[in-house]
Amino acid sequence: xxxxxxxGQIHGEINxxxxxxxxxxxxxxxxxxxxxxxxxxxxxxxxxxxxxxxIFVNPLQFNNPEDxxxxxxxxxxxxxxxxxxxxxxxxxxxYEQVYGQSEPREYxxxxxxxxxxxxxxxxxxxGVANVVMRFFEIIQPDMAFxxxxxxxxxxxIKRVTQQLMPDIQIIGVDTIRDEKGLAMSSRNLRLxxxxxxxxxxxxxxxxxxxxxxxxxxxxxxxxxxEKQVNKLPHLRFEYIEFADxxxxxxVDRIEKKQSVRVFTAFYAGEVRLIDNMAI
Ligand code: AMP
Numbered sequence: 001x002x003x004x005x006x007x008g009q010i011h012g013e014i015n016x017x018x019x020x021x022x023x024x025x026x027x028x029x030x031x032x033x034x035x036x037x038x039x040x041x042x043x044x045x046x047x048x049x050x051x052x053x054x055i056f057v058n059p060l061q062f063n064n065p066e067d068x069x070x071x072x073x074x075x076x077x078x079x080x081x082x083x084x085x086x087x088x089x090x091x092x093x094x095y096e097q098v099y100g101q102s103e104p105r106e107y108x109x110x111x112x113x114x115x116x117x118x119x120x121x122x123x124x125x126x127g128v129a130n131v132v133m134r135f136f137e138i139i140q141p142d143m144a145f146x147x148x149x150x151x152x153x154x155x156x157i158k159r160v161t162q163q164l165m166p167d168i169q170i171i172g173v174d175t176i177r178d179e180k181g182l183a184m185s186s187r188n189l190r191l192x193x194x195x196x197x198x199x200x201x202x203x204x205x206x207x208x209x210x211x212x213x214x215x216x217x218x219x220x221x222x223x224x225x226e227k228q229v230n231k232l233p234h235l236r237f238e239y240i241e242f243a244d245x246x247x248x249x250x251v252d253r254i255e256k257k258q259s260v261r262v263f264t265a266f267y268a269g270e271v272r273l274i275d276n277m278a279i
């Protein structure tokens with residue numbers, strides 16, 4: 001695996017490979033790699049000749065400085081994992097290499113910036129859109145791979161890419177969960193044993209919330225879910241929302257044939273976790 005820290009160098013190398021007709025796949029990450037990330041890279045390796053994994057903890061997307069400062073960094077282990085699965089390139093730039101002197105741009109995110117993560121984490125999706133668009137300019141991928149664990153982020157990236165770089169194909173990859181059902185996340189490393197034991201119960205509650213719609217309304221189900229989460233030690237409910245999987249418009253009832261996902265965010269101790277699933 002080749003490791004690059006310089007944007008100029010990786011850009012040059014990719015240009016050379018593209019001239020030879022190679023297809024390029026990009027998997028952007030913030031490191032502390034786990035099986036969820038690995039699945040994205042494996043998926044990219046199936047579809048692309050050359051796969052680039054980027055590791056960059058992007059300060060622009062953190063609305064909470066403590067979350068940024070405590071974000072885990074395990075670069076030696078990450079490099080080893082990437083080598084083991086035969087990822088071709090690791091791009092590990094610093095801030096300067098990504099943004100240089102340029103000012104952050106303002107992207108049109110429509111309703112995605114108003115709901116759920118958009119409203120609870122002001123500025124977060126603008127930060128995500130900025131970093132992903134910069135990586136697209138540097139790497140010029142044919143395809144880029146994103147986890148559906150961050151479904152709203154996936155929709156943000158699809159929207160901005162359609163507007164500005166429509167030749168890049170955005171591929172969503174299903175959520176990978178640990179043996180107890182908790183969606184894998186680098187932030188899980190920060191959970192105490194007790195916080196973890198409570199957090200692992202949330203995916204089952206979320207699934208149950210979907211099933212309860214056979215008998216109860218969405219508003220009733222939301223109230224039920226909030227109570228269940230807040231009953232678990234160390235957990236603090238933030239939101240539950242049901243939204244159309246294509247438009248992301250929140251719904252209070254589900255039409256026939258409408259595809260809807262259920263989304264939640266909650267704190268386990270100091271650690272904020274999100275999850276979502278199709279219902
Ligand atoms: P992150 O390093 O958390 O920014 O995540 C990098 C990419 O990995 C994003 O596209 C995430 O959606 C994806 N990802 C993170 N956790 C998972 C997971 N448990 N399953 C699938 N994809 C994931």
